[in-house]
Amino acid sequence: MPLPPVIVNAPPTTQYVFERSGGAIVHARLSIWSDPGLPTQRRAEVLFFEDSLDDIETFTRSLPKGTYACVLLVFIREDLNGVYAYKHRVGDQLVAEDSGDVNVSAQPGEGRANRHEYGLVLA
Amino acid sequence: MGAAMRHPFVTTLVLVPLVAGAQSDAPGGGGAPTELHKTVQGKIDASSIEGLLLKAADGQVSAASLAGVKADVIEEVHNLRDYSVVIKALDKNASGIGFAVTPARTRNPFPSVSLKEYAGSGWVRFAASTTFSYAQGTAPVGGKEYVKQAVSIGSSGFFVADHDPVVHLAGQCKGKGIDVLVKAGLDAPTLTAEQINEFNRLQKLDADAASGGAQAPAAITEITRIRAKALAGEAAALRQVEALNGYELRRLAAGGDANAKALIAAEQAESIRVKADPEKAALKAFNDCAKGVLDELGKQWNRSRYSVSFGTGTVKAKDGTGSSEGLGRTLAASVLYGFEHVDALRNRAAITVTVRRSQGEPIASTLGSANVRTKDRTLTGVRLSGGSSGFRALIEANNRKDEEVGATESTLRRALGLDVRVMDGAWLSLRYGKQRKLDGKGDENASFLVLNLSPTALLDFKR
Numbered sequence: 360m361p362l363p364p365v366i367v368n369a370p371p372t373t374q375y376v377f378e379r380s381g382g383a384i385v386h387a388r389l390s391i392w393s394d395p396g397l398p399t400q401r402r403a404e405v406l407f408f409e410d411s412l413d414d415i416e417t418f419t420r421s422l423p424k425g426t427y428a429c430v431l432l433v434f435i436r437e438d439l440n441g442v443y444a445y446k447h448r449v450g451d452q453l454v455a456e457d458s459g460d461v462n463v464s465a466q467p468g469e470g471r472a473n474r475h476e477y478g479l480v481l482a
Numbered sequence: 483m484g485a486a487m488r489h490p491f492v493t494t495l496v497l498v499p500l501v502a503g504a505q506s507d508a509p510g511g512g513g514a515p516t517e518l519h520k521t522v523q524g525k526i527d528a529s530s531i532e533g534l535l536l537k538a539a540d541g542q543v544s545a546a547s548l549a550g551v552k553a554d555v556i557e558e559v560h561n562l563r564d565y566s567v568v569i570k571a572l573d574k575n576a577s578g579i580g581f582a583v584t585p586a587r588t589r590n591p592f593p594s595v596s597l598k599e600y601a602g603s604g605w606v607r608f609a610a611s612t613t614f615s616y617a618q619g620t621a622p623v624g625g626k627e628y629v630k631q632a633v634s635i636g637s638s639g640f641f642v643a644d645h646d647p648v649v650h651l652a653g654q655c656k657g658k659g660i661d662v663l664v665k666a667g668l669d670a671p672t673l674t675a676e677q678i679n680e681f682n683r684l685q686k687l688d689a690d691a692a693s694g695g696a697q698a699p700a701a702i703t704e705i706t707r708i709r710a711k712a713l714a715g716e717a718a719a720l721r722q723v724e725a726l727n728g729y730e731l732r733r734l735a736a737g738g739d740a741n742a743k744a745l746i747a748a749e750q751a752e753s754i755r756v757k758a759d760p761e762k763a764a765l766k767a768f769n770d771c772a773k774g775v776l777d778e779l780g781k782q783w784n785r786s787r788y789s790v791s792f793g794t795g796t797v798k799a800k801d802g803t804g805s806s807e808g809l810g811r812t813l814a815a816s817v818l819y820g821f822e823h824v825d826a827l828r829n830r831a832a833i834t835v836t837v838r839r840s841q842g843e844p845i846a847s848t849l850g851s852a853n854v855r856t857k858d859r860t861l862t863g864v865r866l867s868g869g870s871s872g873f874r875a876l877i878e879a880n881n882r883k884d885e886e887v888g889a890t891e892s893t894l895r896r897a898l899g900l901d902v903r904v905m906d907g908a909w910l911s912l913r914y915g916k917q918r919k920l921d922g923k924g925d926e927n928a929s930f931l932v933l934n935l936s937p938t939a940l941l942d943f944k945r
């Protein structure tokens with residue numbers, strides 16, 4: 360059964376949090392699109408969560424009230440080992456998470472890429 | 483009596499450098515070194531100074547070296563499937579086999595540390611780099627086959643966190659993989675504002691209905707209406723019901739319901755992973771970057787580091803006769819300091835101290851006899867190496883002491899190597915070595931001078 364997207368209701372000034380753990384490199388990038396699906400659609404904000412040596416990265420951003428589509432791209436690559444876990448929160452709401460091990464064979468440099476999409480209503 | 487008379491084998495050779503010959507066909511495009519001068523006094527092999535130098539392996543002890551098997555038969559255990567290798571290795575009939583496991587690098591890491599913890603503490607890196615190894619090999623001794631089994635434990639690492647490839651890579655190549663995904667258009671939304679607002683309405687209906695609050699009756703009424711339409715086969719209502727069921731599942735999972743969590747995890751496992759082609763391209767982009775970064779790091783040959791290891795084992799006749807004898811206990815340690823704190827020497831020089839101590843090592847010729855004798859060995863050495871784009875130097879002193887009951891032999895060795903670039907593509911190399919045994923027979927010396935017509939020095943510390 361396909362799950363409906365997570366929809367986050369938050370105030371215009373909100374924290375965007377990315378938590379990670381494990382021995383793999385985990386990079387993430389959040390694109391926040393205003394007017395999704397409309398001719399005026401554009402990236403209102405792009406947040407880079409790319410410090411793999413940090414357990415938690417937090418950005419606070421103020422955006423105009425409205426409806427946004429958010430796409431979180433996550434890139435995982437083995438380093439100390441392939442074990443990874445991450446969580447993405449907007450405010451206090453968990454909107455994306457995954458965990459596992461990308462080291463599935465003797466091949467070096469294994470990894471994977473995930474894509475999460477959710478709606479954001481700022482009011 | 484002079485030294486030359488005590489040693490019957492004394493030679494002095496002066497060879498004329500033949501430039502044409504020197505430029506010929508050495509591998510890698512460089513010219514073969516031409517010997518200009520060579521002096522040997524005693525039994526030293528003066529073809530190089532390598533025989534007088536400590537080897538990298540002297541600073542480490544491994545199960546493979548104790549068991550007398552080649553390191554390439556050692557299987558690295560990464561995950562559960564590889565443990566079958568361990569079972570195979572424990573087979574008494576197997577020969578020349580072994581395994582090594584670094585628990586922190588396996589699928590079920592122990593200790594389980596994050597990259598932040600790994601980068602933040604030298605002790606964590608020490609623990610996470612600890613490797614356990616087992617090896618088994620057979621070797622003939624006096625016409626009889628013996629089986630050696632050995633175990634070892636060791637760790638190694640860098641004193642500066644960013645010198646560790648794991649830490650260094652974690653701070654590099656940021657965005658290299660995701661850039662590829664973005665270029666493939668994967669960060670573009672598929673949801674429209676209209677859909678988001680509709681999903682938001684349904685999510686709120688589910689939450690309100692479950693809240694038991696004042697808004698619950700109206701929400702329940704609306705959900706009932708939607709379900710009735712779905713039962714009547716209305717397509718839009720069917721999609722709304724599907725969404726309502728999904729939000730109910732998410733709400734239950736958020737409340738701690740294990741089944742709901744499992745259902746969501748199962749659905750997500752398939753849906754969140756990007757397609758194979760962009761994922762492969764992203765990985766390639768990152769791995770290309772990683773290779774460059776790690777190659778560059780590898781060129782910093784004098785990063786301060788350490789290694790410490792311990793090994794022991796047993797040896798027994800393969801045919802089962804005789805008793806099992808211990809292989810003794812060997813402890814080895816090596817520390818390299820790269821002068822990071824001295825501006826003039828940073829990236830130019832390193833000093834290495836190596837210590838290796840073996841106790842109770844059986845003397846091979848006595849194996850199988852009623853009285854197996856053992857010996858202790860101690861090896862210590864200090865090496866200073868360094869250089870610049872036009873100069874390379876290496877100076878080392880080491881002492882090897884063998885002790886057994888009633889006999890002690892000690893050998894002090896010193897070696898010097900100099901490479902000087904005399905012009906582009908031509909290096910002049912000087913080697914000198916000396917060893918003194920505490921047996922009263924005096925010193926043995928060797929020196930030679932070579933012209934090396936090659937773009938690189940013979941002393942290459944990066945290797």
